Amino acid sequence: MASLTLSPAEQDYITRGIERGFRGDGRSGLDRREVTLRTNMISQANGSARCRTGYLGIGTDVLVGIKAEVCSWKPGEPEDKGTIVCNVECSPSAAQEFEGRGAEELNVELTQLLDRILNGPQSGIDLAKLCIIPKQDYWVLHVDALVLDVKGSIIDTLVWATRAALLSSKRPKVVVESIKDEDGNVHSEFDVVDDAEDQVALEGAENLPLTVTFNQIGKRYVVDASEQEEAVTQARLTVAVSPQTEICAVQKSGLMRGFPPSLLSEILQTARRIAREEFSRFNDLFTAANSTSAADEPSTGSTFLGIF
Numbered sequence: 592m593a594s595l596t597l598s599p600a601e602q603d604y605i606t607r608g609i610e611r612g613f614r615g616d617g618r619s620g621l622d623r624r625e626v627t628l629r630t631n632m633i634s635q636a637n638g639s640a641r642c643r644t645g646y647l648g649i650g651t652d653v654l655v656g657i658k659a660e661v662c663s664w665k666p667g668e669p670e671d672k673g674t675i676v677c678n679v680e681c682s683p684s685a686a687q688e689f690e691g692r693g694a695e696e697l698n699v700e701l702t703q704l705l706d707r708i709l710n711g712p713q714s715g716i717d718l719a720k721l722c723i724i725p726k727q728d729y730w731v732l733h734v735d736a737l738v739l740d741v742k743g744s745i746i747d748t749l750v751w752a753t754r755a756a757l758l759s760s761k762r763p764k765v766v767v768e769s770i771k772d773e774d775g776n777v778h779s780e781f782d783v784v785d786d787a788e789d790q791v792a793l794e795g796a797e798n799l800p801l802t803v804t805f806n807q808i809g810k811r812y813v814v815d816a817s818e819q820e821e822a823v824t825q826a827r828l829t830v831a832v833s834p835q836t837e838i839c840a841v842q843k844s845g846l847m848r849g850f851p852p853s854l855l856s857e858i859l860q861t862a863r864r865i866a867r868e869e870f871s872r873f874n875d876l877f878t879a880a881n882s883t884s885a886a887d888e889p890s891t892g893s894t895f896l897g898i899f
Contacts, residue, residue, distance in 0.1 A: 595822040623815040628876040638760025642752035652740040659762035673721020673729040681738040713839035715798020761790035800831040832866035
């Protein structure tokens with residue numbers, strides 16, 4: 592994560608405050624900052640979304656685009672499934688330490704995390720629906736994420752943006768036909784329907800999980816840590832929870848210290864409770880984002896920044 596250097600006095604102030612139930616921005620330990628969500632941000636993509644946690648200039652900002660591509664099957668690949676390929680990059684302007692090759696390690700960590708969430712059975716996505724002709728052709732969904740700004744809680748913001756992008760994504764419809772050649776052999780061919788009104792949504796995207804990241808600071812833990820709170824974090828745990836409030840994945844990231852077993856059990860139960868509220872909040876924001884008409888879209892960069 593983006594690092595911030597704090598003086599010993601600042602570290603002690605933040606740690607003692609959280610142990611007493613106070614945070615610098617007035618939130619309780621389990622409160623998330625304001626979340627802004629917009630969809631269909633990239634016209635050339637099959638789906639896209641932008642999510643910001645926090646306020647403009649002091650929040651984490653992630654843009655995700657989805658691109659669908661037809662690929663030919665190769666031996667060793669699943670015979671009757673498509674696949675999702677993830678790539679996460681942190682913009683050099685997001686943090687000073689990301690300049691040059693400073694973000695490489697974080698890019699790999701975030702890419703691997705997103706890949707595990709989307710390609711595993713816990714994602715809820717029916718990858719078989721991405722198969723066009725078994726052992727011949729299938730769809731590949733490229734999920735490309737760009738981190739524009741980092742002010743804490745990068746994983747949760749990334750997952751929110753990715754879930755919204757996949758829910759809004761549509762790919763062209765394909766028609767498969769059986770063709771008989773000159774020798775009488777029957778083989779399958781497909782045509783892509785070039786009609787913007789006749790497209791297919793990603794089945795199972797509504798089952799995608801959200802993540803809740805817990806940061807242990809002193810003897811307490813908080814959700815959606817700010818940049819300053821991450822600077823004094825002793826341990827970090829990300830829990831992926833499905834819409835049915837089932838634990839899908841757990842990842843400890845970046846730090847050497849672990850969570851005590853008793854605290855870990857409490858965190859998992861808390862994650863399920865928080866996720867129930869998070870899904871309700873996500874659904875409201877996603878519905879509002881999709882209901883925005885073309886006339887409501889910002890026409891200039893400055894207008895966009897004012898809204899987003």
